[in-house]
Amino acid sequence: MSKRKAVLNLEPPAALLKALKKGRSFAIVGHVKPDADTLGASLSMASLIRRLGSGRRIVLANANPVPPHLRFLSDSGKVIAPASREQLRGLDCAIYLECAHPDRAGGIAVASDFRLTINVDHHATGRGFADVNWVEPKASSNSEQVYLLFRKFKFTPTLKEAAWIYAGIVSDTGRFQYSLTSPLTHRAAAELLELGVPHTKIAERLFTIKSIEHLRLLSRSLESLTFHEGGRVAVQRLTRQDFLELDSQAGHTEDIVNYGLAPESVEVSLFFKEEPLRGPGVISVSLRSRGAIDVAAIAKEFGGGGHRNAAGCEIRNLDLPQAQAELLGRVSAVFGQRSFSN
Numbered sequence: 314m315s316k317r318k319a320v321l322n323l324e325p326p327a328a329l330l331k332a333l334k335k336g337r338s339f340a341i342v343g344h345v346k347p348d349a350d351t352l353g354a355s356l357s358m359a360s361l362i363r364r365l366g367s368g369r370r371i372v373l374a375n376a377n378p379v380p381p382h383l384r385f386l387s388d389s390g391k392v393i394a395p396a397s398r399e400q401l402r403g404l405d406c407a408i409y410l411e412c413a414h415p416d417r418a419g420g421i422a423v424a425s426d427f428r429l430t431i432n433v434d435h436h437a438t439g440r441g442f443a444d445v446n447w448v449e450p451k452a453s454s455n456s457e458q459v460y461l462l463f464r465k466f467k468f469t470p471t472l473k474e475a476a477w478i479y480a481g482i483v484s485d486t487g488r489f490q491y492s493l494t495s496p497l498t499h500r501a502a503a504e505l506l507e508l509g510v511p512h513t514k515i516a517e518r519l520f521t522i523k524s525i526e527h528l529r530l531l532s533r534s535l536e537s538l539t540f541h542e543g544g545r546v547a548v549q550r551l552t553r554q555d556f557l558e559l560d561s562q563a564g565h566t567e568d569i570v571n572y573g574l575a576p577e578s579v580e581v582s583l584f585f586k587e588e589p590l591r592g593p594g595v596i597s598v599s600l601r602s603r604g605a606i607d608v609a610a611i612a613k614e615f616g617g618g619g620h621r622n623a624a625g626c627e628i629r630n631l632d633l634p635q636a637q638a639e640l641l642g643r644v645s646a647v648f649g650q651r652s653f654s655n
C-alpha cells in the first residue's frame with residue numbers, strides 16, 4: 314500500500330474568528346519591506362473583515378512603500394505606505410501579519426496603542442506576543458492562512474481576493490517548490506484557479522519581469538560571489554558603493570540570494586547588502602539553505618528569523634567584512650557540530 318502524507322488540517326483558533334467578527338476598527342500591518350505574501354495576506358484579510366460586517370473602519374498600512382514590481386496587485390495603492398504611528402491612532406485592534414515581533418512592522422503599530430492585538434504568522438520563529446495569536450509554522454504562507462479563514466467562514470473568494478491569496482502562496486512557496494508546500498497548498502491553489510485566477514499573468518509579474526536596474530544589481534552581485542567551507546557556502550554582497558555606481562536607490566534584490574544555491578555543492582547561500590537608504594551601518598543579510606541546515610536558527614542569533622531554508626536578519630554596528638566574518642563563523646560552527654555528531 315502506498316503511504317499517504319497525513320492530511321494537513323490547520324485550524325484558526327476560535328478566539329481569532331471571534332475577534333475578526335466583533336472588532337469595530339482595525340489596523341492591518343505587515344512586515345517592513347513588504348513582499349507579495351504580506352501584501353496578498355493584508356489585502357485579502359481586509360476584504361474578509363469587510364465581509365464579516367459593514368461599517369467598520371479598516372486601515373491597511375506598511376512602514377515601507379509598496380515596491381514597484383508588486384503594484385500590479387489590485388488595490389495595493391490603498392495600503393498607506395509608508396505609514397506612521399500617528400496614522401493608526403484611534404483604531405481598536407491591530408492585526409500583525411507575519412511579524413515575529415511588533416517591531417517587525419517597523420514601529421508603525423505599537424501594541425500599547427491598541428485595545429486588542431492579533432498576530433497571524435507562519436514563521437517557525439514567530440512568537441505569541443499578541444492577545445490573540447495564530448502562529449502556524451506548517452502553513453506555506455500567510456496568504457494560505459487567510460485562505461483558511463475564508464474557508465472557515467464559508468466565503469468563496471471573489472476573483473480579486475483569489476488573486477491576492479494566490480500571489481502570496483505562489484511567491485512564498487517559490488512556485489510550489491519549498492518544503493512547506495503541502496497537499497493543502499495545492500488544493501488551495503487548485504480552488505483559486507477554478508475561481509479564474511490569472512495565474513500566468515501573476516507568475517509573469519512576480520517571476521519573469523525584472524527591471525534593468527535589478528539585472529545590473531544581479532550582475533554586480535554575481536561578480537562578488539565567493540565560496541567557502543569547501544564549496545558548501547556561497548557568499549555574495551552589494552555595497553553602498555555598488556548602489557552608488559549603478560545609480561540604484563534601493564533596488565529589488567529579493568531573489569539574488571537564490572543564485573548562490575545553484576552549484577550542487579552549496580548548502581548555504583548568504584547575501585549581504587549595505588542598505589542604501591537606511592543610513593550607514595545597516596547591513597541586511599539573506600540566508601538560504603538546502604537540506605538540514607537551519608538558517609532561521611542562525612538568523613535568530615543575529616536578531617532575525619524566518620524558516621529553516623530561508624531566513625533574514627539585520628546587522629548593525631559592524632562593517633561589511635566584519636559582518637561577513639561573523640556570519641561565516643556561525644555557519645562554519647554549524648557545519649562543525651554536524652560532522653561531530655555524525
Ligand SMILES: [Mn+2]
Nearest residue numbers: 350454455485
Ligand atoms: Mn510569508
